[in-house]
Every structure is written in C-alpha cells, then in structure tokens.
Amino acid sequence: ILESYEAAQGWIVVTIIGAAIGLNAALLNIITEWLSDIKLGYCKTGFYLNENFCCWGEDNGCADWHRWTGFEPVNYVIYIIFAVGVDGMPLCSEIMLTGGQICFSFTAATLVKSYAPYAAGSGISEIKCIIAGFVMKGFLGFWTLLIKSIALPLAIGSGLSVGKEGPSVHYAVCTGNVISRMFTKYRRNASKTREILSACAAAGVAVAFGSPIGGVLFSLEEMSSYFPLKTMWRSYFCALVATAVLAAMNPFRTGQLVMFQVKYDRTWHFFEVVFYIIIGIFGGLYGAFVMKWNLRVQAFRKKYLSNYAILEATLLAAATAIVCYPNAFLRIEMTESMEILFLECEGAEDYHGLCEPDHRLRNVVSLLVATVVRVFFVIISYGCKVPAGIFVPSMAIGASFGRTVGIIVQALHEANPGSVFFSTCQPDVPCITPGTYAFLGAAAALSGIMHITVSVVVIMFELTGALTYILPTMIVVGVTKAVSELFGKGGIADRMIWFSGFPYLDNKEDHNFGVPVSHAMIADVVSIPSTGLTLKAVERLLSKDSYQGFPIVDDENNKILLGYIGRTELCYAAERARKERTLSPLAKCTFAPRTNIEPIPTIYAPATPSSSSAPYGEQHEPDYSTSTQTTIDFSPYIDLTPLSVHPRLPLETVMELFRKIGPRVVLIEHRGRLMGLVTVKDCLKYQFKAEAAEHGEREREMLG
Amino acid sequence: ILESYEAAQGWIVVTIIGAAIGLNAALLNIITEWLSDIKLGYCKTGFYLNENFCCWGEDNGCADWHRWTGFEPVNYVIYIIFAVGVDGMPLCSEIMLTGGQICFSFTAATLVKSYAPYAAGSGISEIKCIIAGFVMKGFLGFWTLLIKSIALPLAIGSGLSVGKEGPSVHYAVCTGNVISRMFTKYRRNASKTREILSACAAAGVAVAFGSPIGGVLFSLEEMSSYFPLKTMWRSYFCALVATAVLAAMNPFRTGQLVMFQVKYDRTWHFFEVVFYIIIGIFGGLYGAFVMKWNLRVQAFRKKYLSNYAILEATLLAAATAIVCYPNAFLRIEMTESMEILFLECEGAEDYHGLCEPDHRLRNVVSLLVATVVRVFFVIISYGCKVPAGIFVPSMAIGASFGRTVGIIVQALHEANPGSVFFSTCQPDVPCITPGTYAFLGAAAALSGIMHITVSVVVIMFELTGALTYILPTMIVVGVTKAVSELFGKGGIADRMIWFSGFPYLDNKEDHNFGVPVSHAMIADVVSIPSTGLTLKAVERLLSKDSYQGFPIVDDENNKILLGYIGRTELCYAAERARKERTLSPLAKCTFAPRTNIEPIPTIYAPATPSSSSAPYGEQHEPDYSTSTQTTIDFSPYIDLTPLSVHPRLPLETVMELFRKIGPRVVLIEHRGRLMGLVTVKDCLKYQFKAEAAEHGEREREMLG
The missing domain is CATH 3.10.580.10 (CBS-domain)
Incomplete structure (x- = not known):
C-alpha cells in the first residue's frame, strides 16, 4: 500500500494543487468583477453584487443598478477616486496584515520594500529562472501567495493598464510550491518540484484564460527550458483539474469556461490575407516598441522611483483613470472592451455605435486614440509595484488596432464593391467582419510581446472558439513572429531576465561563439x-x-x-x-x-x-x-x-x-x-x- | 545577397515543401472520394465525378447519380469486386510502372518484396527512428513517395479498415526529404534535415486532419525525441503553408478545412462525467487489446505470409467487403460514418434511423457489431502490405462505441427523467446528446492506440470545433492515458519499433537500472x-x-x-x-x-x-x-x-x-x-x- 501511495503521491499532489488554483481563480474572478463595476455604480439590492448579477437576466442595465449620480462629471470624479483608492489598497493590505497602521506612510513604503517586492510585477521572468534551476528564497512562499491573491483583484480593479494573467501564473506556482512543500518527497527533490511548478504555470494560464491546452503549451513554449513528455502529461492533468474546478464554480455564471465566446458566421476571403499581414506587422512592431521603452522606464524606475513605489502606483492609477474615462473603449474593463471589439455587428447589441456606418470616422479616431493611450500606459505601468500582467493589455491594444483596420477595410469595400480586389465577396451580403480583425489583432499583439506562437493560436482559439479563423490566426502570428525576430530575440520575459541579470541560459538563442x-x-x-x-x-x-x-x-x-x-x-x-x-x-x-x-x-x-x-x-x-x-x-x-x-x-x-x-x-x-x-x-x-x-x-x- | 539567401533558404525550402504537401493532399483527397463512391454507383454526367459533385447542391442523392443496378444483391457483388480490384491496383501499380506486366504474378510478388516494402504500412515507426537519427536508405526516396501517393487512395478506396493519416505523414516526410535533397545545405547536414523532417511530419498530420496546430503537437509529442523551439516554429510554418494550400485547393468544396464540422448547441452536465470515464476506460482497453493482438498478427504475417503479400491484401479486402456491406455503419467510408455518428439529432438528416427512439435497440446492436467487427479488421489489416494508417479506423471504432453509450444513456434518462442522478437536466428539452459521446469515443480510441494526449485534444478540437467539449475531451483522454499506462508504455508506433528491432531510445520511458x-x-x-x-x-x-x-x-x-x-x-x-x-x-x-x-x-x-x-x-x-x-x-x-x-x-x-x-x-x-x-x-x-x-x-x- 505504501508503495502504491508513493507512486500515486505525485498525482494526489497535482490534484490538490489544481483544485486550489481553480478555487483561488474563481474567487479572484468574482472579486475583480465587483471591484471593476463599483467604480461606475452600485447595486440597490445588495452592494456586493456586480452589474451582471444585479441585473440578472436583463440586458443593457436595469433599474436596480444605480450609477453613483445622474450627473456625468461627478461620476467621473467618483470613478477616479475609486480607482486610486482601490489601487492604494493592495499596498495597504500588507500593512493591515501586520497590524493596521496608517496608510501611505513611511512604514508602508518600508514594508512594501521589504515584503511585497516579490508580490509585485508579473513574476513570469522570475518563475522562468526558478524552473530553470535558479533559487530565489521566498519568491514562491506563502506570504507572496497571500499578498498576491489579495492585491491582484485590487490592482485590476484600479483600472491600471495591467492584466491578471501573469500574476495568475505567479499565484498558481506559489500555490504549487506551498502545497508540494507539505510532502517530504518534494521537499527533498528539487527536480521533481520543478516539474510540479511547470505544471502549475500551465494551470495558472489555464484558469486565467479558461484555456487548458493553451496553458500547457504556454508552459511548454515559454516557461520551461526543458519539457519532457512526463511534465507535459502532468501539466495537462493539473490544468484539467484547475479548469474543471473553475468550471464547477462557474464564476461568470454563463456556464462557459471562456471569458467570452464569439461566433463568426462568415468565413474569410483570400484577399483579406493582405490586411492580416498588416495586422501581423503591427503586432511585431508593437512588441518591439513596448519592450524597448518599457525597459527604459524600468531602468528609470529602478534608479529614481524605488523609494516611492506607493506614490507611483497611486499616481499612475489616477492618471490612468483621468485619461481613460473620456474614451469609450478605455473606460470599461479591458476584457469587456475586447469582448465588444470581437463581436460581429449582426444580431448583437451595439456598443457606442460601433457598428453604425455613419459613426465610422468617429470610431476609427476613438479606437486609434485608445490604441495609442493604452500603449503609453502599458509602457509606464508594466513593472510598477503592483501585481501586473501584460497579456490582456496587449490583447486589448491589438483588438482596438485590429478593429480600426477592420472598419477601414469595410469602408473600402463598401466604397468600391465592384473592384477586382473584392471580387470574391458575394454581392448584397456583408463581406468584411471587422470583429475578426480585432480578434486577429489581439493575437498579433500577444504574440508580439511574448514571442510565443503555437500557444497564442491555441489560447485565442480556446478563448473564442473561432474555428474557421485558425488559418488567419496562424498567418497573423507567423508574420508577427517573423517581424519581431528582426528586432532581436526573446519576448518581454526574456528581456526582463536579461535586465535583472538572472543567471538563465536561454534555449531559444543559438549561440555560436566558435571558441573552446x-x-x-x-x-x-x-x-x-x-x-x-x-x-x-x-x-x-x-x-x-x-x-x-x-x-x-x-x-x-x-x-x-x-x-x-x-x-x-x-x-x-x-x-x-x-x-x-x-x-x-x-x-x-x-x-x-x-x-x-x-x-x-x-x-x-x-x-x-x-x-x-x-x-x-x-x-x-x-x-x-x-x-x-x-x-x-x-x-x-x-x-x-x-x-x-x-x-x-x-x-x-x-x-x-x-x-x-x-x-x-x-x-x-x-x-x-x-x-x-x-x-x-x-x-x-x-x-x-x-x-x-x-x-x-x-x-x-x-x-x- | 548570397548571405541573406543562405539565411532565408531554410524558409524557402519549408515553403516549397509545405506547398507540395498541400497539393499532394488535395489531389489524394479528391481521388479517394471518387474511388470510394465508385463502388456504390456512378455519375451519369461524368464518370470522374463523385456523388457529392455529381449531385452538387442537392441533398440525399439525385437522379444523375446512378447506383450500379436497382437490385441490392448485385450491388453487393459489384461492391466487393470493386473493393478487391481497387485493392489489387496499388500492388499492380508498381508493375505498371516497370513495364506493364501481368498482375498477381510471381514477378509482382518479387517486385513488391524488393520495391514496395517501404511504401507499405503506416511508416510512423520508421520515421520516428529516422528523425531520431537512424539511417534507412530509400525509405524516404522519390520512388517510395510516388508509389505511396498512387497506392494510398487505392488502399483507402478498397474499403480496408485502414486510414490515410499515417501514410499521409509518410508521404509528407518523403516530399520533404526529396525536396530538401535538392539543396546542398541539407544534403550535407543531417541534423538540419531531421529538423525539416519533423516539420514535414507536422504538415502531414495537418493536411490529413485539416488540423495545423494538432499536426505540430503530434510531431512534438509522438515523432520527435528532441523538439527545440526552433523546430516547433519551423513545423508551425510548414503546417501553415500546407494547410493554406489545401484550403486554397478546397478539395471538399465546403470551404472548410476540416473534414466535418459539428456544432453542439447544448452543453454538458457534470453527471455525464461518469459516462465519460467509461468511454475513457474503453479507449485504454481498446488500445491495449489491439496492440497486443496486432503484434501477434504481425509476427504471424512475418513468419508465414511474407511471400503472399498480394494475395493476403486481396483476400483481406474481399473479406472486409463481404462482412462489412450488410452493416449500415461499416458499409460507408469511415470518415463519413464518423460524421454521421458525431451529429446531434436535431435538425440534421437522419441516417439509418439513428435518431429515432423506436430504433434504439436495433441501432445499439448494429453499432456494437460495427465496433467488434471493425476492431477485428483493424487487428488483421494494420501492417499488411498496403499503405495503411490506424488513426481513422481507431476513431471510427471509438465513435461507434461512444454512440452506443450515448444512446444507452439517453434511454436511461428518458426512462427515469425524475431521478436524482439526472436532476441537472432541464425538463422537456433533450438532455443527453449521443453525438457528443461518439465524439469523445473517437478521441479516447485515438489516444488509446497512439498514447498521445494533448495532440488528440487539439486534433479533435480542430476537427470539429466543439469548443464547449474541451473539458470532457480532456477528461476522457486523461482517463484513457491512465488506463493505457497500466498496460505498459508506448503506443503502437513504439511497439512496432520494438517489434522491428530498430535502435531507438525511447524518451518516454524512465529507466532505472542502477548500474554504472x-x-x-x-x-x-x-x-x-x-x-x-x-x-x-x-x-x-x-x-x-x-x-x-x-x-x-x-x-x-x-x-x-x-x-x-x-x-x-x-x-x-x-x-x-x-x-x-x-x-x-x-x-x-x-x-x-x-x-x-x-x-x-x-x-x-x-x-x-x-x-x-x-x-x-x-x-x-x-x-x-x-x-x-x-x-x-x-x-x-x-x-x-x-x-x-x-x-x-x-x-x-x-x-x-x-x-x-x-x-x-x-x-x-x-x-x-x-x-x-x-x-x-x-x-x-x-x-x-x-x-x-x-x-x-x-x-x-x-x-x-
């Protein structure tokens, strides 16, 4: 019996970890949604309900959901106050834990500096190093897990241009580390623990995107320098358990695993490949640009701002809120805005007149502004001292750019319906679906920033279920990859490793020194x-x-x-x-x-x-x-x-x-x-x- | 310029190879369809058209498509004659090539033995060894490619219980080898060539299933002992080009890349997991059973039948045709039968009364017979001297078993609609979708025979686009994997390697000899x-x-x-x-x-x-x-x-x-x-x- 327990122990551990990650993810999703909506209004029937639950079964808001005031400018101010307040909270949460001292004080800064550094940021670079064998004490400890879990929804809710996916990987790996420590087998064996951590990284992405296979591939492509089939199978299992638990908790109350599902009725045409290539090039340029400037900001932050982490984050949140509120696509949460941008125009509700041909110019300008502003905020926000991922912001940027392209192509087609270029379009039915361009833009931007290919295709695919668009997605991601390779190797995680000076042998690079x-x-x-x-x-x-x-x-x-x-x-x-x-x-x-x-x-x-x-x-x-x-x-x-x-x-x-x-x-x-x-x-x-x-x-x- | 040409050469080669594979696949698809239909009847407007094209735009046959006679038994005989004839042809094709000698002669047998051995069988085991570094002269040569390409549609058309996916990998790798030989860079460098061959294997699966990402993962999981990210990216590109060419050729005339697309409107219920586990266990048992007996048949074949390859294949084809024609699910082509079994009952046309509650018993019996008979024929057919894969037959077996389970569960539910077990079902709407069970059964059987996990999930997913069923698929495949591990390691490809005695170090096995x-x-x-x-x-x-x-x-x-x-x-x-x-x-x-x-x-x-x-x-x-x-x-x-x-x-x-x-x-x-x-x-x-x-x-x- 002992022997078979020994053999099964690995699976037991993975099951427990998977379940814990799934539970944690479900809770965080619920909290994040509530925090995001509370900035705009509150629910009369129960303040703890978000807009969706408050108006269950009704479309487009309801009477129970009450905006803070009827007067827009006041709403604007309230939005900003909440954003800043919510943003301050993750930093305060540590203080509350240690005894309820006054917020924003010198003590807080000291605490953050001595305590939170590991909870801050995305964590993907560090986890990459840890899985490769580098030892970082405390980075995967219980306190990091706790603080990250508390601070993450607050950071997302604050409206900063940061995502939850990177941190989700981090807390998943923390969970894995904390739980596996309880078993002597793993306390002793570093290589077995690393195997578990790879599996946890997969589960982290799986629950963040509701994409179990995408998670496994992400762990394979990005996290692990060496990924034997045994680890793959473990990751598969861990991601499966985590996603199943998340599905059973059903935090979105849609019965769906994915954040949003898109159905595209129309298929694509071969002439559209031209525009797909444009989107792919954008993805590559976006990645190179953000990486270059973000590293500069990081260097600046390291040099001048390391003592003002709280102030910096607070000001950032305030600035984000002030600048973003006026733009219809920046005001709402990033996942929400992506959902809107991905939609086909037919049948669905129309947000902000996105589908009306009359408003095209206004929408193009608005989307371009959203793209540029979001890029700016991503550059200055990623790396600040709150838990912050770069996946979703990148995707949101890609989506807004893609939708712009889509709208322009649609306008082009409608202006010249008879041209040879558009000859494969059938007459009298809509030919171009701008939503698909937004979808492809998101894939391009994600691929551009992380330098991953297969995982992006699978994640996008699992996220939206757009089966017919697998070939376009592959084309776009391929172009992005080719373009980004021109600007040097390695995604933002590799650059951060390089920037931080961790000892990590990158297996993506081909070295050819020619020396013994x-x-x-x-x-x-x-x-x-x-x-x-x-x-x-x-x-x-x-x-x-x-x-x-x-x-x-x-x-x-x-x-x-x-x-x-x-x-x-x-x-x-x-x-x-x-x-x-x-x-x-x-x-x-x-x-x-x-x-x-x-x-x-x-x-x-x-x-x-x-x-x-x-x-x-x-x-x-x-x-x-x-x-x-x-x-x-x-x-x-x-x-x-x-x-x-x-x-x-x-x-x-x-x-x-x-x-x-x-x-x-x-x-x-x-x-x-x-x-x-x-x-x-x-x-x-x-x-x-x-x-x-x-x-x-x-x-x-x-x-x- | 020379330098940049040198750098780009790899991509140029991969593009050419991808395009060649895509073209070849499209042609083979068209020929296969025609050969499969000619057994049942012919087209009046043009004998080279298959039923679909003949009756373009019409459902359920048309007047132009003419069955051979109006009298069933005669049709039966014609069916058998064609099957045997068509099956004989691949073996004769070699002879025709060498000068038109008389079929089925002693010369033919000699030729097959000295010539075709490499074109026969699935080839996956051999390619695995070649990618691992083993040298097999002529296995990937031009003649093998030619004969395999000619013989494959004939073998499929003959109705043997063999699939085209394994051979598809083989001809793809042959194409890659033949084309890369034309470039000095690859003629010299064996390791670079192997990289190309990995990419070709991915493209082969990609075109066989219309599943580019699944192909890449298959190459990663099954074919390659070592799979660096650079190879992954190359495989990605090769699969993309091949699939794009295939899509542009549009051989199915459906505008779709996938063989068949299923849309499941209903989602699954947690209680169904019990039945999913049953299907998963079936997959594992099926794999273990077929592997065990197929190896015995192989041993027998090696010992006694090596001189009677043609006779054996002909007799097999005849036996398959005689036994299979009376069963409604065995008579039609395997992919077609899968498509029917996967369908939801609502809306679609009803094949053989599959959806009628009154015919349940008859259908269950018929499906069970189909399962058993097909298993028997797979065991004796796989490994015979025609190009033969085991992917699709396995999936067809899984699908018929899964549908059986599905129908039984549906009957159970309708008999006890009020029981606690089915309490999550909503009243008055259909709760159980038997088609999804067939779908899961196919995944289980495929995973059971090949011992692959992630690729199966992705392939099934790309094949059908059933996004909501990703979690059930993962559960089923997970169970199958766990069960098959009980019966020893390695899928049928690994067993064949072991059986043939190729020098191949399996990276799946953990050796622990404890000796220096x-x-x-x-x-x-x-x-x-x-x-x-x-x-x-x-x-x-x-x-x-x-x-x-x-x-x-x-x-x-x-x-x-x-x-x-x-x-x-x-x-x-x-x-x-x-x-x-x-x-x-x-x-x-x-x-x-x-x-x-x-x-x-x-x-x-x-x-x-x-x-x-x-x-x-x-x-x-x-x-x-x-x-x-x-x-x-x-x-x-x-x-x-x-x-x-x-x-x-x-x-x-x-x-x-x-x-x-x-x-x-x-x-x-x-x-x-x-x-x-x-x-x-x-x-x-x-x-x-x-x-x-x-x-x-x-x-x-x-x-x-």
Whole structure:
C-alpha cells in the first residue's frame, strides 16, 4: 500500500494543487468583477453584487443598478477616486496584515520594500529562472501567495493598464510550491518540484484564460527550458483539474469556461490575407516598441522611483483613470472592451455605435486614440509595484488596432464593391467582419510581446472558439513572429531576465561563439587533495571562499581528477563529524574514493597524524564512535563521477550540456588532469562579454 | 545577397515543401472520394465525378447519380469486386510502372518484396527512428513517395479498415526529404534535415486532419525525441503553408478545412462525467487489446505470409467487403460514418434511423457489431502490405462505441427523467446528446492506440470545433492515458519499433537500472595508437572490423585517450591519401592531435619510416604533393573532443546524454585512460537484457 501511495503521491499532489488554483481563480474572478463595476455604480439590492448579477437576466442595465449620480462629471470624479483608492489598497493590505497602521506612510513604503517586492510585477521572468534551476528564497512562499491573491483583484480593479494573467501564473506556482512543500518527497527533490511548478504555470494560464491546452503549451513554449513528455502529461492533468474546478464554480455564471465566446458566421476571403499581414506587422512592431521603452522606464524606475513605489502606483492609477474615462473603449474593463471589439455587428447589441456606418470616422479616431493611450500606459505601468500582467493589455491594444483596420477595410469595400480586389465577396451580403480583425489583432499583439506562437493560436482559439479563423490566426502570428525576430530575440520575459541579470541560459538563442570551453572556464580552481588536508584547512577553505564546490584531485601537483564535492555536502559532513566526536583541528581529511574500478594496491593509512599520505590512501574504518580517531572520511559525500569534458570542447556544447542535463558544474579535464571548471554563470559571463563586444554601445544606450 | 539567401533558404525550402504537401493532399483527397463512391454507383454526367459533385447542391442523392443496378444483391457483388480490384491496383501499380506486366504474378510478388516494402504500412515507426537519427536508405526516396501517393487512395478506396493519416505523414516526410535533397545545405547536414523532417511530419498530420496546430503537437509529442523551439516554429510554418494550400485547393468544396464540422448547441452536465470515464476506460482497453493482438498478427504475417503479400491484401479486402456491406455503419467510408455518428439529432438528416427512439435497440446492436467487427479488421489489416494508417479506423471504432453509450444513456434518462442522478437536466428539452459521446469515443480510441494526449485534444478540437467539449475531451483522454499506462508504455508506433528491432531510445520511458555505464560498455575496444600504424594495418582494420569508429590512444599499452575517428572519415582520408600520392602500404599513419592546450615539447617527425615515433609526435607538413612522403597525417579528421565519461557514471545518465546531445559514441575514460566505449546499440542491448530478465517469458510468449 505504501508503495502504491508513493507512486500515486505525485498525482494526489497535482490534484490538490489544481483544485486550489481553480478555487483561488474563481474567487479572484468574482472579486475583480465587483471591484471593476463599483467604480461606475452600485447595486440597490445588495452592494456586493456586480452589474451582471444585479441585473440578472436583463440586458443593457436595469433599474436596480444605480450609477453613483445622474450627473456625468461627478461620476467621473467618483470613478477616479475609486480607482486610486482601490489601487492604494493592495499596498495597504500588507500593512493591515501586520497590524493596521496608517496608510501611505513611511512604514508602508518600508514594508512594501521589504515584503511585497516579490508580490509585485508579473513574476513570469522570475518563475522562468526558478524552473530553470535558479533559487530565489521566498519568491514562491506563502506570504507572496497571500499578498498576491489579495492585491491582484485590487490592482485590476484600479483600472491600471495591467492584466491578471501573469500574476495568475505567479499565484498558481506559489500555490504549487506551498502545497508540494507539505510532502517530504518534494521537499527533498528539487527536480521533481520543478516539474510540479511547470505544471502549475500551465494551470495558472489555464484558469486565467479558461484555456487548458493553451496553458500547457504556454508552459511548454515559454516557461520551461526543458519539457519532457512526463511534465507535459502532468501539466495537462493539473490544468484539467484547475479548469474543471473553475468550471464547477462557474464564476461568470454563463456556464462557459471562456471569458467570452464569439461566433463568426462568415468565413474569410483570400484577399483579406493582405490586411492580416498588416495586422501581423503591427503586432511585431508593437512588441518591439513596448519592450524597448518599457525597459527604459524600468531602468528609470529602478534608479529614481524605488523609494516611492506607493506614490507611483497611486499616481499612475489616477492618471490612468483621468485619461481613460473620456474614451469609450478605455473606460470599461479591458476584457469587456475586447469582448465588444470581437463581436460581429449582426444580431448583437451595439456598443457606442460601433457598428453604425455613419459613426465610422468617429470610431476609427476613438479606437486609434485608445490604441495609442493604452500603449503609453502599458509602457509606464508594466513593472510598477503592483501585481501586473501584460497579456490582456496587449490583447486589448491589438483588438482596438485590429478593429480600426477592420472598419477601414469595410469602408473600402463598401466604397468600391465592384473592384477586382473584392471580387470574391458575394454581392448584397456583408463581406468584411471587422470583429475578426480585432480578434486577429489581439493575437498579433500577444504574440508580439511574448514571442510565443503555437500557444497564442491555441489560447485565442480556446478563448473564442473561432474555428474557421485558425488559418488567419496562424498567418497573423507567423508574420508577427517573423517581424519581431528582426528586432532581436526573446519576448518581454526574456528581456526582463536579461535586465535583472538572472543567471538563465536561454534555449531559444543559438549561440555560436566558435571558441573552446577553456576560454570561459575558471582555470585557477581551488581543489582539494585527496589526502593530507587538515580539518582546520577545510574549514578555512569553507569560510574563505564562496565557491559552490571543490574538485577533488589526487594531489595538488599532478592534479589527477578524482571527484567533486559540493559546498553544502562538505559543510554538512564537517559539521556532523565535529558533532559526533571531539576532533582536533589537525585531524586529517581523506577525500579518496572508497573503491576503484582498477585493482589498485590498497594502502592502509594508520590512524596517526604523522602517517604518510599514500597516493591512493583509503580509510577502511568509517566508524565514527571512536573518539580518538584523527582522520575524517569524507568519501561518502563525494560525487565520484562529475561531468568532465575536454578543454577543447566547443563552448556551445557545454552550454547545451548545462541546459539539457543540468549539472551544477562541469569540470574540464585533459588526460585525466583537472584543467578548470565552468558553471552556468561563467558561461553567461562569457556570453555577455561576447555580446557586449558585438553590439557595442547600442544596448547600453538603450537602457540609458 | 548570397548571405541573406543562405539565411532565408531554410524558409524557402519549408515553403516549397509545405506547398507540395498541400497539393499532394488535395489531389489524394479528391481521388479517394471518387474511388470510394465508385463502388456504390456512378455519375451519369461524368464518370470522374463523385456523388457529392455529381449531385452538387442537392441533398440525399439525385437522379444523375446512378447506383450500379436497382437490385441490392448485385450491388453487393459489384461492391466487393470493386473493393478487391481497387485493392489489387496499388500492388499492380508498381508493375505498371516497370513495364506493364501481368498482375498477381510471381514477378509482382518479387517486385513488391524488393520495391514496395517501404511504401507499405503506416511508416510512423520508421520515421520516428529516422528523425531520431537512424539511417534507412530509400525509405524516404522519390520512388517510395510516388508509389505511396498512387497506392494510398487505392488502399483507402478498397474499403480496408485502414486510414490515410499515417501514410499521409509518410508521404509528407518523403516530399520533404526529396525536396530538401535538392539543396546542398541539407544534403550535407543531417541534423538540419531531421529538423525539416519533423516539420514535414507536422504538415502531414495537418493536411490529413485539416488540423495545423494538432499536426505540430503530434510531431512534438509522438515523432520527435528532441523538439527545440526552433523546430516547433519551423513545423508551425510548414503546417501553415500546407494547410493554406489545401484550403486554397478546397478539395471538399465546403470551404472548410476540416473534414466535418459539428456544432453542439447544448452543453454538458457534470453527471455525464461518469459516462465519460467509461468511454475513457474503453479507449485504454481498446488500445491495449489491439496492440497486443496486432503484434501477434504481425509476427504471424512475418513468419508465414511474407511471400503472399498480394494475395493476403486481396483476400483481406474481399473479406472486409463481404462482412462489412450488410452493416449500415461499416458499409460507408469511415470518415463519413464518423460524421454521421458525431451529429446531434436535431435538425440534421437522419441516417439509418439513428435518431429515432423506436430504433434504439436495433441501432445499439448494429453499432456494437460495427465496433467488434471493425476492431477485428483493424487487428488483421494494420501492417499488411498496403499503405495503411490506424488513426481513422481507431476513431471510427471509438465513435461507434461512444454512440452506443450515448444512446444507452439517453434511454436511461428518458426512462427515469425524475431521478436524482439526472436532476441537472432541464425538463422537456433533450438532455443527453449521443453525438457528443461518439465524439469523445473517437478521441479516447485515438489516444488509446497512439498514447498521445494533448495532440488528440487539439486534433479533435480542430476537427470539429466543439469548443464547449474541451473539458470532457480532456477528461476522457486523461482517463484513457491512465488506463493505457497500466498496460505498459508506448503506443503502437513504439511497439512496432520494438517489434522491428530498430535502435531507438525511447524518451518516454524512465529507466532505472542502477548500474554504472561500465556494465553496458564494450571493454575490448579496437583502438588506434597515435603513431606507428602502417597504412596497411589501417586498411586491414577497416576491412576486418565493422566498428563505426576507433578511439585514438597515445599507445596501445598506456591507453591514454587522445581522440576519436569515425569509420567514414578514416575511409575517406585513407582513400584520398591513396589517390593523391603513390604510397607504400608501409607508410606510417599519425593520428596525433596537431596542437595541445599544454605546452608540450614538439618533436618534428622526419619523413623517414624509420624515425622514432615520439609520444606526442606532430606532423607539420600536411603537404600532400610530395610523392615521396611516407607518412600520412590523419589528424585533420580526428575528433579531438569526443564525449567521454567516468566508468562509474550511471547508465541512465549516459542514455540521457545519447538522447539529448546525440553523439554517435560515448567513450569511457578513467584517469585519462580509455576503458571502453558505448553506443546507443550497446545501451539498448543492455536494456533488452534487463527487461527480458524482468519480464521473463511473458513478452516472448505474447509474440509467440
């Protein structure tokens, strides 16, 4: 029974995590909707109801839903106050947690700085690094989860141009981490935990978009440097459970998993591909532009604004509210505006005269303004100290641009219905569907900012169910991808990793340095001779150097490589040896491997400090109880088979080894002798140096 | 310009290949439809038209479409004759190609055996091995492509229980191989070619199902052992081009990419999950059952029927036609029957009274018979010597079983409309949609036979556009996956690889041997000393041993590892040296590396055979023009940095290296000295031995 429990444990853990993520997502959805509507009015029958629930079953508002006043300018002011207030709350929430102090105070700023940094931002870059093996203490802890969960709906509700998808990935991964910690299996095994975290990232996207397969693919394409099929299957399961729980909770009360569903009755025409390409190009340019300027804003923020996080977020919210309210497409929530923009004109209700041919010019201008303003706010908002994603804002921008294109094409067609270009249109029925352009625009912008392809197609597809438009979506995303590759590799998450200087080997980039690994390695390695070192010397080594581990050599002169010992293991062994016996600091340490493949004459090293240190000396009495013993045997802690390579192996191959096999260190060995060692950091250092020499001043200038 | 052409070449090649695959697919679709209909009747206005085109715009047949006779039994006979005839044709087509000899003769059998073997079967297993690096000459050649393309529609049209999807992958990969050979870049670089082949496999599935994203995921999940993002993006592009061309050709004349589109108006209820689980379990059992028995049939076929391939296929076609005609669901083409089974009852035309409550019992029996008979024919047909896939037959089986379950559930509900179990059903409207059960059954069976998950969900989804049913599909596929894992790992493609004995390291399996690599390595390696070997000795080595390469050691006694030389390189170098100069067979060969990291005293080896062979002797005159020279310098051909590992490294890690880095050989080095070497084959040999010891007699008996 124990054995089968052991085997099933992985699935149990994933199920629990999936359910927790689904529950959390459902609650957050409900809270977000309420917060978003409360800015515009309130429900008479119950203040906790949002507009949809208040007016259940009725279209276009109802009597129970009461706008704050009848007078527009006052509504405007109330909208702004709520936005700012709601935005302040996530920052205050930490303070409330720690004892209810006064808002916006110096203490708050201190708390945010010492507490919230991990809850802020999107978190995708950091999670990418963590899944790749980088350790960030506290980033996935319970407090981060709690604060992120509280702050996220508030940040969305504040109307900032930020989305919930990135943070949704973050809280999902936090949930996964917190729950998996409860099981010893995962507390011990970092690689198994990373597998779970990949699955959680998938579930995070799945619940954010109601798109389980899209989530799995996102985790595959964006989050994980190495994604074996087993992880895929786990992600699949986790996303399935999370989405099923979310569906059972039914937070939108539509019975649907997706935020909004669009049905396009008409299909597309081949001549429209021209406009699809325009939209695709826009997506690529949008991504490149936002990434470039957002990084500059980030650099500015890091330099000047790090002490004014609260003030900054509050002012941003105020500015967003002031600027956005007058525009019909910016005023409403982003998902709502997307839903409106995606719609076909026929049959559906008409928001803001979007479908009336007479209002076309007004709509085009309004949409263009919305696009530009939203781009501006995304650039300055993404990265501020509230939980903030960039998925939905990008999609909203793409949608408004796409709809603009769509309306223009429609106008063109109606002006020249007889031209050859439009000849495949059937007469007397509508030919162009501007809503589909908005849909494609959203896909393009999302792909442009994140540099993902297949996941975008699947997410858009699961989001809207527009099956006939899968080919156009693929074309648009393909063009976007091609355009964005012209502006350098890596989406915004990769750029942020680069900007923050995390040690992360990007598997998207093809490096071709053309140099052997010896160029990047550390040559003067501190190595431990297999015998002869005193305990004191070992401890001095540990206290003096901050290396993560030490190669074991036969002796310092011939440097014949025998093995490798990690710093942690060495510390642990030394401490344990110290605890169990009284040891003189002069006790000899042996690091020799216990057995050898070749029959080597075993020389017994007598337990006196003056004994000769035989080259292959072995310690046959690892009995720790005799207190008079003056040698310590570290051999059980030694990795006898560290990965070692020839110094002339190309650096690319070594980086491939790091990415795919994931050792902590690779030793450089030539004819049995230790030549040096490399870690991921050394590779990255070399890479940065090479890149800096290549790009010259350009990049540095960009970050101003 | 040349440089940018070089960079764009990859995309140009992929575009051409994609277009070629799309074109081919469209043509095959048209031919297949016509061949399938000609069995039932012919078109008066033009014999080359199939029923759909003949009766364009009219439902349920028309006057122009003429059944062969008015008398059913005669139709039955004609049906069988055509089936057998059509089935004979693919086998004859080879003969026609080679000069119009008499069908069904001994010559034909010889030709098929020497020619067609590669065009027969599904090909997925072989392509998996080829993408993993295994070389199979001619498997992807032009002749295979031609014969496969001609034979495929004939095989489908013959009514055998085989599908076109597997062969579609095969001809797509052939196309890719043939076209990429035309570019020198790909003729030279095997790894780049494999990338293209992965992309082609994606395009093959994409055109077969009209499911571009599903194709990419299939290539990712099933075909490729290693799938970097760059390949994904290339597959995406190739699938996109192929599908776009197919859509432009519009072979179904429906304007749709998908074979059939289903719209489900009703959503599902949570209580239905119980039945979904039943369907999922069926999928798993179906897969396990078919795999087990199909392998036995294959073993039987290999043993007794290999000389009677034509007769076998003909008899099979005849048997299929005789048995299947009386059953309404077996008579029609498999895709057609699936389309009918997937339909909601409301609104659509009613085939064979499938929707009438009065005919329920008859339909259940008829569907169950169809399921059982089809399973039987799939088992005996898959693997026979015509191009044959197993995707569509599996889906058809799943669909008929699913529909059975659906009808039973519907009957249950109508019998007890008031029970608690069905309480979420709304009264007076239909609650259960049997079509959705058929849909889920198809997904389950496909997943069960191929052991793929995410791709099945996406393919089903793209095939039908049933967005609301994504969660049920995921549940069913999840259950199927869990059940099939109980019956051993790997889908039918993996089993066939195992059965055929191809060297393929499966990345799905987790091996845990717990032994060091030294257990699997070859210890008595034939190595080449760096100096002192005569040309004659080298040639003797080449002619005597069939090793793929030789490690270079300092000298035979100390066995200090210096490098590795591949057999091909050695042959090439020896031949070239022979051609350019007149060499005595006693000319000395040096294999020493040219430069070293360490400053080693360089000893110039004078050009006399009697010169002392210095341990690090170097040859500074690679000038081949002096004909009196009697030493040959092989150093430019040596791999100086072969991957070498410690003998105690766990075997699992070495297998991981093979899978992920893909070296031809891994050398075992201990303290600079060569201990042995391992290849993929050695690992597999050890694995088979270990598995055989584990499973004992079970497996062998199974293959009887």
